[in-house]
Amino acid sequence: MTLWGELALDGPRRSVTVEREYPATPAELWAALTEPERLARWIGRYEGTPDGFRLAMGGPDADAVVDGRVLTCEPERRLLVTWRFTGDGQVEAPTELEAVIEPAGEGRVLLTLTHRRVQAVTAAVYGAGWQDVLTHLARELGADASPQEHDGYLGEAADPAAFDAALDEYRSAEAALVAATMTREGERSAVSLRRLLDAPVDEVWDALTLPDRVGRWLWPVVEWPDDPARERRLRQGDVMRLGDENVDGAVQVLEVLDLEDRAHLRFTWGDAAVSIRLTETGDGTLLSLEQDGVKDTFGAGRLRSAPDFAAGWHQLLDQLTLLLSGLTVPAPDRLWEAAYLVYSAE
Structure with a gap:
């Protein structure tokens, strides 16, 4: 299994950085990251809230949600949001998620996703999770996708075997940090x-x-x-x-x-x-x-x-x-x- 991301110490917490190239323009990738109907097809159902936004992740009966607000918005270049996950009866501490878009040659673009202030031990889950979610995004953008991928993000791994393998490797990577x-x-x-x-x-x-x-x-x-x-x-x-x-x-x-x-x-x-x-x-x-x-x-x-x-x-x-x-x-x-x-x- 090849990991796309890296874990690093962030005080008592961790940061997770994952990169992937896509066959798209910066404008096309930006639309997939910010338009509600596009988000629903690869990560979750978006709705505005008085304080920011909410993403409902998983199927209709799932309780996994993310609450956040936009801190920085530079169209087609950079998006920084707060991110607080709630699910399975647990509420995680607030974190920050940054997406940076850069051209990567003709007809291609590089997305660098950095998740900061992630609670220790959970960083491996985020590493494998973001690697999997960005595979769903690849399908949304028309990139090559494995046969196991779904048409939309349903809270299930795009490729369960790949997710499990990545999770084990990220766990060892996090263990090596401490x-x-x-x-x-x-x-x-x-x-x-x-x-x-x-x-x-x-x-x-x-x-x-x-x-x-x-x-x-x-x-x-x-x-x-x-x-x-x-x-x-x-x-x-x-x-x-x-x-x-x-x-x-x-x-x-x-x-x-x-x-x-x-x-x-x-x-x-x-x-x-x-x-x-x-x-x-x-x-x-x-x-x-x-x-x-x-x-x-x-x-x-x-x-x-x-x-x-x-x-x-x-x-x-x-x-x-x-x-x-x-x-x-x-x-x-x-x-x-x-x-x-x-x-x-x-």
């Missing part, structure tokens, strides 16, 4: 991760120390220390059990070794320990995770070593990122697989 450092120490592997989170330090600390939050990104809470109701915050010396009681060996016993309010949490991890430090910044909260050296272990029929440990923590911090954004975790196993591809290649 990859961990792995260190080999004799028979043990240590992991270091830094992640800038789009949330204040108080919210991050809650996610690290309150049972209803811990169970939604780390592991399900099996037993919380001295608190059958599972309500109180962690304290130094606490011992908790997390995992899945229905699976042999899937429950971890963790002891809190050190705790400094809103700043540091250290707990046991097998025969080693993990430290998490928080630093408030102007853009959010910097989380620094250090896993002490852990021995390679056999599991699921193979040796598990540094790439497995790094991918595991990477996935968990992805889940924490989504929790802090108010979004659900999409296919956690695929997050691990995307990260593992990055670490196993080192």
Whole structure:
């Protein structure tokens, strides 16, 4: 699969840039980007609102909509809009979408689409999504189209197999932006991760120390220390059990070794320990995770070593990122697989 786009860090969020050439003039492409009847055939049904516009995406029963307003409009050259997606019971944070049109030779034009301030972890979905949507636009403009493409954008992939392949590649590309450092120490592997989170330090600390939050990104809470109701915050010396009681060996016993309010949490991890430090910044909260050296272990029929440990923590911090954004975790196993591809290649 060849990706047309690139992902980049944008503070605690991400930017997505996708390019595609079309057999059209700037005027023809501009019409497809701005005329309601044209938009309905490749991205969504447009309607004006008191504050700007709304795009209804998908079929008649779909709840996926985008609300936005036009910030900059330079006909046949540049369009900049705000973009806020709502769908599947989730409301994403406001973002910005920019379309730039440039001539690309006789009878051809280049469209560069840049989506800024996209929430972390969701950037891969946007990368694959825009790549797919621009394929629908290609059909609208009369370009060559695959047999799988629809006559209009119905909220389904123009080519489902291509979309899934692109999504996996974009996930690995995003994982590489915030990859961990792995260190080999004799028979043990240590992991270091830094992640800038789009949330204040108080919210991050809650996610690290309150049972209803811990169970939604780390592991399900099996037993919380001295608190059958599972309500109180962690304290130094606490011992908790997390995992899945229905699976042999899937429950971890963790002891809190050190705790400094809103700043540091250290707990046991097998025969080693993990430290998490928080630093408030102007853009959010910097989380620094250090896993002490852990021995390679056999599991699921193979040796598990540094790439497995790094991918595991990477996935968990992805889940924490989504929790802090108010979004659900999409296919956690695929997050691990995307990260593992990055670490196993080192």
